[in-house]
Amino acid sequence: xxxxxxxxxxxxxxxxxxxxxxxxxxxxxxxxxxxxxxxxxxxxxxxxxxxxxxxxxxxxxxxxxxxxxxxxxxxxxxxxxxxxxxxxxxxxxxxxxxxxxxxxxxxxxxxxxxxxxxxxxxxxxxxxxxxxxxxxxxxxxxxxxxxxxxxxxxxxxxxxxxxxxxxxxxxxxxxxxxxxxxxxxxxxxxxxxxxxxxxxxxxxxxxxxxxxxxxxxxxxxxxxxxxxxxxxxxxxxxxxxxxxxxxxxxxxxxxxxxxxxxxxxxxxxxxxxxxxxxxxx
DNA sequence: CACCATGTTCCTTG
DNA sequence: CCAAGGAACATGGT
Numbered sequence: 296x297x298x299x300x301x302x303x304x305x306x307x308x309x310x311x312x313x314x315x316x317x318x319x320x321x322x323x324x325x326x327x328x329x330x331x332x333x334x335x336x337x338x339x340x341x342x343x344x345x346x347x348x349x350x351x352x353x354x355x356x357x358x359x360x361x362x363x364x365x366x367x368x369x370x371x372x373x374x375x376x377x378x379x380x381x382x383x384x385x386x387x388x389x390x391x392x393x394x395x396x397x398x399x400x401x402x403x404x405x406x407x408x409x410x411x412x413x414x415x416x417x418x419x420x421x422x423x424x425x426x427x428x429x430x431x432x433x434x435x436x437x438x439x440x441x442x443x444x445x446x447x448x449x450x451x452x453x454x455x456x457x458x459x460x461x462x463x464x465x466x467x468x469x470x471x472x473x474x475x476x477x478x479x480x481x482x483x484x485x486x487x488x489x490x491x492x493x494x495x496x497x498x499x500x501x502x503x504x505x506x507x508x509x510x511x512x513x514x515x516x517x518x519x520x521x522x523x524x525x526x527x528x529x530x531x532x533x534x535x536x537x538x539x540x541x542x543x544x545x546x547x548x549x550x551x552x553x554x555x556x557x558x559x560x561x562x563x564x565x566x567x568x569x570x571x572x573x574x575x576x
Numbered sequence: 577c578a579c580c581a582t583g584t585t586c587c588t589t590g
Numbered sequence: 591c592c593a594a595g596g597a598a599c600a601t602g603g604t
Contacts, residue, residue, distance in 0.1 A: 317599085344583080366582045367601080382601085400600050402583055411584090438594075447584085454582055535582095556596070558581085 296341040297496075298504050302372050303336040303348070303394065310388035315401055318384035322406050330358065330407060331387065343415045343451030346370070361409050365402025371395055371504035380505075397505075415451040419488050424450060426481040433473040440476060440484075441469035442555045453488065456535045457495065459560045461487040463534045463544075468566045469552075469559045498531060534560040 311328045313319060319327050334350045337357070341347065346362035362370060368384075372392045379386060380397040385405055387394040396405055416432065417423035432449045433440075443449055444458040453461070462469050465487035467480055476484070533543050537560060538551035547564025 363583080365584080365599095368583095398600095399602070400581090400583095402599065404584095436593085442594090445583090456582060555594080557583095 296339050296346055297500065299346070299370060299372075300339040302392075303339055303389075306336045306389040306392070306394075308332055308334050308336075308350075308387055309390050312386040312388070313384070314386070315384035315398070318396065318398060318401060318404050319406060320404050321408050327405070327407065331360070334358075336389075342412045342418070343447055344454070345412055345415075347409070347412070358407065359409050361404075361406050361411065362396070363403050365398060365400065365404070367399040368403030369395075369397045369505060371397075373505065395505075415447055416449045417451065419450055419452055419485075419492055424485055424488075426478055426485065429476075429481045429485065430478075433476065436473040438473055439469055439554055440467065440471050440473050441559050443473040444488075445555070445557065450488070452492070455557050456532065457488070457491050459535050459558075460491045460532060463487075463561060463566060464490060466565060469554065469561050494531070534562065536560065 308331045311331050313324045313327065316324055330352070331350070333353045336348060337351055338349045339346060340349065344363060346364075348360040348362060349357065350360065351357050364370065372389070372394055375388070375391055375393050377393070379393075380395065382397055382399045382401075383395055384398045384401065384403075385396040387396075396403070417428065429450075433443055436443060441458050441462060444453050444461065445455060459469065461484060465480065465483040467476070467484060471480075534549050537549045540549050541547075542549055542562040542565060545562060545565040547562045549560055550563050552559050552561075
């Protein structure tokens with residue numbers, strides 16, 4: 296959002312090319328093209344993991360395009376003459392530049408349907424995320440706290456990597472039933488979430504939107520370091536993808552487990568909150 | 577070949 | 591009605 300806002304503001308849509316119709320779900324190519332062509336980008340904002348592109352049509356009517364990157368999506372501007380990425384899904388012609396939505400796995404999307412944002416929980420950085428709110432939102436749930444952190448209706452914007460990272464920093468077991476977190480644990484978790492996201496945003500700001508490295512996995516999320524900076528990863532993610540490595544806090548061993556179908560990484564030694572596993576799960 | 581991967585939504589089961 | 595689990599979406603890396 297921070298990168299796109301300054302480069303999109305004021306730009307007029309000259310054309311729209313859709314290479315992947317399904318990336319517009321829900322919606323259709325004609326509808327999307329009709330709405331966008333000759334419209335002007337006014338601003339870009341964000342809610343949870345959604346990007347909100349605010350535009351104004353030729354007649355002056357404001358409307359919003361919702362964007363979501365899924366797991367592998369990227370959105371960036373490039374020169375109109377630059378070759379398109381293999382998995383370019385939607386390309387918006389802005390005159391001299393193309394606004395490219397590239398998405399290898401096509402889990403991301405662009406749509407005129409904005410209703411998903413209404414269902415989101417509070418922004419993690421906002422005053423709305425309080426210990427009291429958390430308590431209420433978690434309610435009597437017996438689900439593990441890690442699984443609850445991925446529920447976008449509880450808190451918006453936390454993904455699988457940062458859920459593990461936040462719980463590690465808060466010293467809370469990912470297995471702990473959501474209803475069993477104490478007030479101090481909730482406070483610690485809120486602080487940890489904010490710290491993790493703050494660092495992630497600061498780091499992300501140093502990386503070009505179309506950055507791809509040559510190392511294993513995705514460079515932005517996993518390593519993200521500019522070429523030459525090889526140890527940023529070491530400092531950034533403390534437990535994620537570090538199974539069998541030594542815990543940086545207690546010299547225990549980082550473990551991997553699967554919760555709700557997603558990998559969770561944690562230290563079995565310093566994230567013990569024994570009242571964990573509910574018998575059913 | 578097998579398994580894993582930053583996310584969301586739909587369907588089924590209990 | 592709700593909670594919870596699994597599959598589906600599609601492609602690429604190890």
